[in-house]
Amino acid sequence: MAAGKPKMLSKRQRELIAKALSDPRRVEILKQIGSGNCVACGDIRARQDVSAATLSHHMKELEMAGLIEIAREGKYANLTLRRDVLRAYLDHLAAI
Amino acid sequence: MAAGKPKMLSKRQRELIAKALSDPRRVEILKQIGSGNCVACGDIRARQDVSAATLSHHMKELEMAGLIEIAREGKYANLTLRRDVLRAYLDHLAAI
DNA sequence: TCATCAATTCGACAGTTATCGAAGTATCAA
DNA sequence: TTGATACTTCGATAACTGTCGAATTGATGA
Numbered sequence: 001m002a003a004g005k006p007k008m009l010s011k012r013q014r015e016l017i018a019k020a021l022s023d024p025r026r027v028e029i030l031k032q033i034g035s036g037n038c039v040a041c042g043d044i045r046a047r048q049d050v051s052a053a054t055l056s057h058h059m060k061e062l063e064m065a066g067l068i069e070i071a072r073e074g075k076y077a078n079l080t081l082r083r084d085v086l087r088a089y090l091d092h093l094a095a096i
Numbered sequence: 097m098a099a100g101k102p103k104m105l106s107k108r109q110r111e112l113i114a115k116a117l118s119d120p121r122r123v124e125i126l127k128q129i130g131s132g133n134c135v136a137c138g139d140i141r142a143r144q145d146v147s148a149a150t151l152s153h154h155m156k157e158l159e160m161a162g163l164i165e166i167a168r169e170g171k172y173a174n175l176t177l178r179r180d181v182l183r184a185y186l187d188h189l190a191a192i
Numbered sequence: 193t194c195a196t197c198a199a200t201t202c203g204a205c206a207g208t209t210a211t212c213g214a215a216g217t218a219t220c221a222a
Numbered sequence: 223t224t225g226a227t228a229c230t231t232c233g234a235t236a237a238c239t240g241t242c243g244a245a246t247t248g249a250t251g252a
Binding site: 011013015024027030081092 | 107111114115117118119120123126129130177182183186190191192
């Protein structure tokens with residue numbers, strides 16, 4: 001089964017990920033993205049009571065951390081969870 | 097081995113853990129505690145360039161999150177990593 | 193008792209961040 | 223072209239947080 005190549009994260013990226021995961025709302029967003037295959041920002045707004053501006057801000061944080069990928073298509077932004085990155089982060093912490 | 101009983105964390109505790117892990121210095125401290133069996137605050141200060149006040153603050157954060165246990169003995173504080181709690185947190189995130 | 197040492201608490205400050213409304217930028221449809 | 227939709231950027235604000243020095247508490251030893 002597809003263990004895939006073990007991904008290496010820089011110290012810097014691990015810090016960004018930890019920071020990204022420290023906000024409950026972002027974790028919720030991440031779960032929502034992970035539950036579907038590909039989600040648009042609008043779908044998320046429909047479930048999270050948050051302004052478009054705030055949501056956009058969170059998306060940027062998640063993207064900078066490398067936890068999601070944002071594929072802009074026309075006026076939509078399709079979001080996908082980078083499971084390999086999340087996995088690498090968890091693996092690192094598990095080694096403590 | 098000893099997978100032990102799977103530990104259940106409340107949403108609240110998961111948030112505290114995520115917050116605790118979001119500061120790089122706290123992660124370092126956690127690693128240091130995890131590397132030995134039982135460490136005193138002084139040992140940590142010896143390696144982390146930080147004031148006693150700041151260190152004490154971080155310890156409280158880690159303890160509140162449930163990530164460490166602080167056993168006070170005389171004038172020393174002996175710290176142990178709660179691996180079961182960390183594991184439970186990681187397991188939860190892995191389920192995303 | 194007195195001095196010392198380990199750790200905590202307090203008060204303050206600087207830097208960060210989650211949040212919003214408003215304005216801006218594309219995109220698409222009529 | 224006009225209007226609507228989807229998201230982003232900007233500016234501001236309130237709340238939070240990491241940090242320290244100083245004062246405090248509690249234990250130990252001379």
